[in-house]
Amino acid sequence: MICKVTFSVRAKNQLEFLNNEEGKKILGWLVANVQGSDDPRATGNAIISDLGDFWLYKVDKYNLYCILTEDRLVILSIEADRNNLDH
Numbered sequence: 001m002i003c004k005v006t007f008s009v010r011a012k013n014q015l016e017f018l019n020n021e022e023g024k025k026i027l028g029w030l031v032a033n034v035q036g037s038d039d040p041r042a043t044g045n046a047i048i049s050d051l052g053d054f055w056l057y058k059v060d061k062y063n064l065y066c067i068l069t070e071d072r073l074v075i076l077s078i079e080a081d082r083n084n085l086d087h
Contacts, residue, residue, distance in 0.1 A: 002036055002037070002038065002071065003034055003035065003036065003037045003038075003040040003068075003071060003072065003073055004035070004036075004071060004072050004073070005030050005034055005035045005072075005073050005075065006072060006073070006074050006075070007074070007075045008074060008075065008076050008077070010076065010077055011064075011075040011076060011077055011078055014077065014078040014079075015027075015078055018078070022060070022062070025059065025060055026059050026060070026062060026064070026078065029057075029059045029060075030057075030059075030064075030075075033057075034057070034073055040055075040068060040073055041055070041068065043057065044056055044057040044066075044068075045057075045058075047065070052067075053067075054066060054067060054076075055067065055068040055073070058081065061080060061081050062078055062079065062080060062081060063078075063079045063080075063081050064077075064078055065077045065078075065079065
């Protein structure tokens with residue numbers, strides 16, 4: 001199974017809102033660690049909730065909340081990790 005990364009409309013908007021350096025860091029990490037990977041679960045963590053099964057990737061100071069199917073990773077939201085913010 002080769003994983004293809006896609007973005008929800010919300011995640012696209014959030015990515016565009018980030019400064020260039022942060023956006024490039026997230027995209028670079030996704031290309032290096034998930035896009036085209038045979039095992040996209042190797043670098044993230046499962047989130048099991050009442051709403052369903054989601055996947056979490058931590059990239060620098062951001063959390064990427066995703067849905068992972070057999071061949072596709074859909075990034076739903078990009079949120080700043082409140083525990084990892086510079087004050």
